[in-house]
Amino acid sequence: MRVDHFDFELPTDRIALRPARPRDSARMLVVDGRSPVVDRSVRDLPSALRAGDVLIFNDTRVIPAQLEGRRGQARLGVTLHKRLDLRRWQAFVRNGRRLRAGETIAFGNDVAVLAEERHPDGSWTLAFAGDEPVELLLERAGTMPLPPYIAARRTPDEADRTDYQTMFASRDGAVAAPTAALHFTPELLASLEAAGIARELLTLHVGAGTFLPVKADDTNDHVMHAEWGRIDAATAERLNKARQDGGRLICVGTTSLRLLESACDEAGTIQPFEGDTAIFITPGYRFRGVDGLMTNFHLPRSTLFMLVSALMGLERMQAAYAHAIASDYRFYSYGDASLLIP
Template identity: 40%
Template sequence: MYLISDYTYHLPQEQIAQQPMDHRGASKLLHLNRSTGEMSHYSFDHLLSILRPDDLLVINDTRVIPARLKGVKETGGKVEVLIIDYNAGMDCLEENGYFQCECMIRASKSPRRGTRLFLGAGITARVEGADAGLFMVRFFCDTDFRTALDAAGEIPLPPYILRNDTTDHDRDRKNYQTVYAAREGAVAAPTAGLHFTRELMEGLEKKGVEFAKITLHVGHGTFAPVRVEDIRDHQIHSEFFSITRETARRINRAKDENRRIIAVGTTSVRTLEFSAKETGQVTPGSGMCDLYIYPGYQFRVVDAMVTNFHLPESTLLMLVSAFAGRETILKAYREAVEQKYRFFSYGDAMLLE
């Protein structure tokens, strides 16, 4: 249960989704009863008939920024910059008048302190220092930084989604956002939410289902592989989260009324559980979430979850295994492979209840 090899499964390459469905709600939905192990197959839109009228769905309203910038170093060599701490950069911009934050840099030769970078749309940058493979970068532009970043940047898709077409990149700006995305700061989408349409959400609300928004800015660490043999030795990444008083009040009221709390995505799960007291009550606030959930964890808040299919040996696969049982999850994944489900960010979904 604690070996990294316990969290692997066979997945044909062709089942890694490269594009979303034309209609978000047309994705497949594997409905798994975690108590009995019973599985059923639906389309995602069928969630309207599965959920109960008094359920509360917790959604993550983070918005993915065009965090990947391509350009050249002052020597002429190609360079790629990935902004990974947008919030810190915006705080710096407000306080000091310039955008500066930690970034990842890809180049044929690692840039030294003082190296200048030319990144398009009037954006230049200077490397201020480096630590543990990350670079502190200060950005300069003559116009509003957000506007320039939107013009020059690309949506930073996961490495398993392959792109070489400008048209695809343009489509991804819309497709790789949830319809309720609002607060800028993520470098990866909370992908379980990509299946929701406004029509489905309106239908659920008419049925009596309640929505509550939290924020967790998904960071680059979500793609970081587990490099230890014993998963308990892994150090998980930290990500900024925020829960308002109103959201906490609505969640806690639902708990008091014995209504189900359904987390949309592992990001919502981690945020809720991180902010929960032993009683299951959620505390409002903001900060850095570094909760690592793997089998043996006792859930305090979440009663059910909507989630995508996750990479082998990933912390996200460990999280859903903690919720539904490792063997049950791996059996469901084998079923999904046999039924030709589409996997990962643009893939199909599961409902665990």
């Protein structure tokens, strides 16, 4: 499909620079395939679902993956993208056109990386020097990797270290938050449990590629970056049983959805999964394991707006987004939510 089919005008003042407080006070647009859109709150989620449904969360934890350094006198920005092994990461390098393999980028006085290899997409393999665990080096030298549409308008600060982390975050490795889950609080989870709505966890380490613009004119020409994910056998078994018993699987965030669909076989059975996925979901895709999605509002022409259009239909989502814009919903990572039930 042509990428310009997924374009729309978004006023810049609709981009949220801070999250709602408390988190579950955010607005939620309910888009049901059979009914008009309904304006609700995230706190209404228990009544918007039904007993037996399962919410599926991503338990990845965002690391301080944004680094500012120098190669000689040149200033470079580094955004880690995907871990390759204990000391090596694939990364995007800003102002790195003159960077050459074998050169070192220094971040302060005691953190440095060696540029090993440049890839066709412009990213680099970077190896952290020394023996100290990379996680400790990042805590000293890195900052939270806020999305570019926020970072361009304000500087990341100490509040982002907690704001840009979900309450489920337990497995280090993401360089972007699974932002739909930012809306959840212990009080909301208690209400969901009282309503008979279960929850499950899986892991997808979100990469910086999630923010890359689609530069191709046709979706067939766009290449997704791979991300590592895992669903263990016990979780897959519980999800399959919940569905067999009549429950719906509602993914919280596009990251959970993409991993679940990657793990599904042709019959719609969720299999244990561990490895990379570069799944790209556009209209015409046949969903096999997902019955609904809770997600934030996405960028024009983005792979994520293409995904929600595949789930609900392009015209339906264009109308829903037009309603959200006219009704002053807050967009993107720190913005409001939508609940999509095809």
